[in-house]
Amino acid sequence: MKEFIFTMDNKKYHTLNYHNKTVYGKRVFKASIDAGFDCPNRDGSVSNGGCIFCREKSAYFTKGYSSDDIKNNIIMQIEKEKSRIFEKYPDSGIIAYFQAGTNTYGDIDKLKTAYYAALSCGVDGISIATRADCLGDKVMELLAEINNKTKLTVELGLQTVNDNTAVIINRGYPFSVFLKGYERLQENNIRTCVHIINGLPGEGYEDMINTAKTVGKLSPGGIKIHLLHVNKDTPLCEMYNRGEYTPLTKEEYIDIVVKQLEYIPPETVIERITGDGDKRYLIAPLWSRDKISVLGGTDKRQSELKSFQGKALEENE
Ligand code: SF4
Structure with missing residues (x-):
């Protein structure tokens, strides 16, 4: 069997470890953030129930700041995550990971404040988890702006390409909507x-x-x-x-x-x-x-x- 080249540890798939060391030159960890954004599949815009496997909120995230003070809330969460990670891996890189909820859903100024708060922490990149049906014009403009300032990845929860299953799991949109959102990200050269x-x-x-x-x-x-x-x-x-x-x-x-x-x-x-x-x-x-x-x-x-x-x-x- 020929050697698989996108790995440093003899795996037969392109590992994240290989990617991070190649792109950042070091180990990189994600600082998980709950920016307080809701989800259209929970707040009634698309549905009230959410995807059938989704717990409303994980208790993992740091609490303690008012959600109105989004900037300080995010900075506090990232700094806390940084201390945790640096304690073990002092030379590693940090990616601010907007993980909880739908992180391109909400008031555009709030989104902007949240992303810029993460940038102000000197992170090596930003990852934004969201839904493909939450990538409107203003959001795309903002994402393109952030993409010019740091290494941005948008994480899309597709789960399946099968539209019947999408109904069973209550995803709330068909595959065609995913494709549209995905293509818009590619047009803007945003890693997905x-x-x-x-x-x-x-x-x-x-x-x-x-x-x-x-x-x-x-x-x-x-x-x-x-x-x-x-x-x-x-x-x-x-x-x-x-x-x-x-x-x-x-x-x-x-x-x-x-x-x-x-x-x-x-x-x-x-x-x-x-x-x-x-x-x-x-x-x-x-x-x-x-x-x-x-x-x-x-x-x-x-x-x-x-x-x-x-x-x-x-x-x-
Ligand atoms: S889109 Fe994500 S946050 Fe919203 S209900 Fe589904 S899994 Fe939960």
């Missing part, structure tokens, strides 16, 4: 990381492979592959308790991920292949707590199958 989820209700192996194939064809800057977690106090948890949802086994998940990677171009950074669910709320599948075994299992399966990222694309050339 697409999130997909394996194990969504109603989806089989072929659906998940099809999502990877379709997203792979877009050649995004990054992809995060998640496992669907059943968390406490979510509609998905109710489905699970009623026996209407069965999570993937570890072996199934690994086999799917290995096949999906074959359809993703080697230049796309695989920013994640396991979820980092909040252990306090996780109901199932409990095997996902052991990230090392999922990562190791993926390496092992790739090696057994002589598989690597982009393999299917090479074969089709």
